[in-house]
Amino acid sequence: MSEPRWLDELEMAAWQGFLEASHRVARRLEQQLKDEAGLSHPQYEILVHLAAAPDGEIRMTELxxxxxxxKSGLTYQxxxxxxxxxxxxxxxPTDVRGxxxxxxxxxxxxQRRAAPGHVAAVREALIDVLDRDQLAVLAxxxxxxxxxxRRT
Amino acid sequence: MSEPRWLDELEMAAWQGFLEASHRVARRLEQQLKDEAGLSHPQYEILVHLAAAPDGEIRMTELxxxxxxxKSGLTYQxxxxxxxxxxxxxxxPTDVRGxxxxxxxxxxxxQRRAAPGHVAAVREALIDVLDRDQLAVLAxxxxxxxxxxRRT
DNA sequence: GGCATGTGGTTCAAATTCGAATTACTTGTC
DNA sequence: GACAAGTAATTCGAATTTGAACCACATGCC
Structure with missing residues (x-):
């Protein structure tokens, strides 16, 4: 096994930034949703995806x-x-198991009632902290x- | 309450990209560490922070x-x-409660044995997918x- | 048709997570 | 020194998460 390619200073800062930001943003949104809508973030996300889907319905596995x-976590939620x-x-109708x-x-x-507060929290925690170029990089x-x- | 400022296309793509990437990267690393080192990601992070600290020790709350x-989660881990x-x-020694x-x-x-595989996985999942400019934005x-x- | 294999979803037990309550100090402040 | 308020860590119970095992059905192939 060859010497691993360690992370240089920039790479390390990027990784740590990503890691800390993802934890803190998740934490903040979890709390905001619980307080204002009585939902966990996973639960809110389920509602959002369903609301955006044709007829408001999605197969369990797809969701x-x-x-x-x-899958078992989704069954629970x-x-x-x-x-x-x-x-x-x-x-x-086409697949009895489905x-x-x-x-x-x-x-x-x-979901409609919860959306404004959620969007505001997402803006405050993440989106409004970044400029357009930075947002483009995230996207x-x-x-x-x-x-x-996803592919692997 | 005024009309909320919804996310435009770029903002939405940035938010979704961030959200999905953070979930998938977390999942991937969790699995890699479990397979190769028998550690959860939180556990590995504890070892890393301690390894980098003077005398290899950190107060519980600080950690x-x-x-x-x-804090209760840390106590458990x-x-x-x-x-x-x-x-x-x-x-x-200076604070009996501490x-x-x-x-x-x-x-x-x-931690030493686990590091190479972990770094390789971080590279493959995140770092090596991005160019230097993109890494700078993350950082x-x-x-x-x-x-x-952190401040709020 | 009949069978091997794969897929969709749930159930189950075990591990983890959190926050609230608790215990036991520490730190002013008078 | 004594008391109020804050802090460090743990304990506890409840909620959540995961993967493995499982059941029932679908699909492909002979």
Whole structure:
């Protein structure tokens, strides 16, 4: 095994910046959503994805992939949201095994109410701290990072 | 309450890129460390911070702040590492309440053995996907994001 | 058709995480 | 010195997360 290529100063600063920012932003949003909407971030993300989907419904596996979570974790969270009447399940007509998570009216309503505060928090924590060029790097660079990891 | 400032296309792409990348990178590193070193990412980070600290020791609260985790979470993880002989606790001489987490020899040894694979994974997932300008944005922009959230 | 293999989703147990409460100091301040 | 307020760390219970095992069905191939 050859000598590993250690990170130089810039690379290390980039990695640490990314790591700390991701933790702190996650923490902040978690708290904001809990306080203002009574939702965890994973739960809010479920509602957002469903709200954006045609007919407000997505297959469980597809949803788990989008949220970058495990299937069992999604089963749990959809169960929580179902208990609160924000989401319901619908059997897939073409595949008996399949299940759609479907946004209910109150789910859509809650997502709408929660959105402004959430966007404001995202701006304050991340977006408004950066200029347009920096945002472009996140979009392109980190977009590519995400796409690559998706494939492997 | 005024109409919220929604995210425009670039801002949305930046936010989604950041969110997905942080989840996928975290997932990848978690798996790599578990496979190759038998450590969770939080555990590895504890060892790294201790290894870099004078005398290989840091106060619990200070360490929790650096890791962006809760104090109770740190208590748990240090307990796990202690069980495995990778870390030990030392009472603080000047403050009876205080506790240092101290890296043991085998802790240092394991961190050393784990480092090359970890760095390689960080490169493959994130660093080597980006060019120098993009790395500079992560370092500066996300560095600032982290510092701001630290203060609040 | 019949069978091997793959896929979708849930269940389960174990590990982890958090915050609130707790214990035991420390630090002013008078 | 004594007391109020703050701080360090742990404990505790509840919620969450994960992967492995599992069930039921779908698909491809002979």
């Amino acid at each position: 788990a992939d989008r949220l970058v979570t495990s 959809v169960g929580q949201l179902e208990r609160r009447g924000l989401v319901r399940r619908r059997a897939c 299940v759609f998570a479907v946004l209910t009216d109150s789910g859509r309503e809650l 392109e660079g980190l977009g590519e990072v995400g796409r690559r990891l | 929790a702040d650096r890791l962006v985790t809760s 240090v307990g796990q590492l202690e069980r495995r002989g990778l870390v030990r606790r030392r009472a603080c 506790v240092f987490a101290v890296l043991t020899d085998s802790g240092r040894e394991l 500066e922009g996300l560095g600032e994001v982290g510092r701001r959230l």
